[in-house]
Amino acid sequence: MCTLQKRGNIFILTLAGDDQHRLNPTLISTLRSHLSQAKAQSTRGSALLTLAQGKFFSNGFDLDWAEKTAGPSGSARDKLLEMVELFRPVVADLMDLPMPTVAAVTGHAAAAGMVLALSHDHVLMRRDRGIMYMSEVDIGLTLPDYFSTFFRAKVASPAARRNVLLNGMKVKAEDAVAMGLIDSAHDDGEKTVEAAMQLAEKLGKRKWDGVVYSEIRKSLYPELCGLVGLDGTGTTTSRL
Numbered sequence: 001m002c003t004l005q006k007r008g009n010i011f012i013l014t015l016a017g018d019d020q021h022r023l024n025p026t027l028i029s030t031l032r033s034h035l036s037q038a039k040a041q042s043t044r045g046s047a048l049l050t051l052a053q054g055k056f057f058s059n060g061f062d063l064d065w066a067e068k069t070a071g072p073s074g075s076a077r078d079k080l081l082e083m084v085e086l087f088r089p090v091v092a093d094l095m096d097l098p099m100p101t102v103a104a105v106t107g108h109a110a111a112a113g114m115v116l117a118l119s120h121d122h123v124l125m126r127r128d129r130g131i132m133y134m135s136e137v138d139i140g141l142t143l144p145d146y147f148s149t150f151f152r153a154k155v156a157s158p159a160a161r162r163n164v165l166l167n168g169m170k171v172k173a174e175d176a177v178a179m180g181l182i183d184s185a186h187d188d189g190e191k192t193v194e195a196a197m198q199l200a201e202k203l204g205k206r207k208w209d210g211v212v213y214s215e216i217r218k219s220l221y222p223e224l225c226g227l228v229g230l231d232g233t234g235t236t237t238s239r240l
């Protein structure tokens, strides 16, 4: 389950409950609905803060759902591919959101859950618990095209990409900072959310034009934007 609240100019998207926040069609649909609502209500000064309750930020796609719903004729693989395609627009929605975005990684972020976290402009993570982990190599799954492109776009270091995607490295917050995956590590979940909220408020105070902000963001990742269905040319509605 996830909720959207507004505190001042900050939209707070919470992956609620103490489950694994597995990304299945229901949670993906709710995420998209809340992101659409934040977009519709955005003004100069808006910012998004995404956080989670419990031990997990998100443990990735819901493989149990894929198995349970596959039924005798279909295959779990087809259901997994269905989630891959349903999640593609979530990355697009975050790339296109007309406001700065901040993720407070308050628990484990695995596979699609790690992509969800890193789809934010700024990523803060607790150092005491929780890892970032691309488990696909360990569980025998290839990467969707937009996942591979995502990591090439978002992670500068070839060694970091190799360690995360080919070595299945379980990355703690301090290492994630050193590898250029995230921005900062914080003592515990509460301090991570506190720091993330302060950053969101600080960014909001710049009162940027949201459309210009999102166009500049997309211009940084043209290949990724193309793969998730966005026009990544960065054409702005410039006043010039």
Ligand SMILES: CCCCCCCCCCCCC/C=C/C(=O)SCCNC(=O)CCNC(=O)[C@H](O)C(C)(C)COP(=O)(O)OP(=O)(O)OC[C@H]1O[C@@H](n2cnc3c(N)ncnc32)[C@H](O)[C@@H]1OP(=O)(O)O
Residues within 6 Å of the ligand: 055, 059, 060, 061, 062, 063, 077, 080, 081, 084, 108, 109, 110, 111, 112, 113, 126, 127, 128, 129, 130, 131, 133, 135, 136, 139, 140, 141, 142, 143, 144, 170, 172, 173
């Ligand atoms: C050629 C054909 C191929 C087929 C191709 C088919 C293609 C079809 C499409 C493919 C799509 C691919 C894309 C898929 C995306 C997905 O999302 S698939 C779903 C992926 N999800 C997963 O695989 C789940 C991965 N998660 C896990 O493995 C675990 O949940 C976890 C994240 C590793 C957490 O495990 P858990 O045991 O629950 O962890 P903890 O108990 O919390 O911690 C383990 C120990 O580590 C200690 N610890 C944790 N954090 C920290 C820290 N920050 N610092 C120090 N120590 C930490 C913790 O204390 C534990 O220690 P012990 O207590 O001593 O055990």
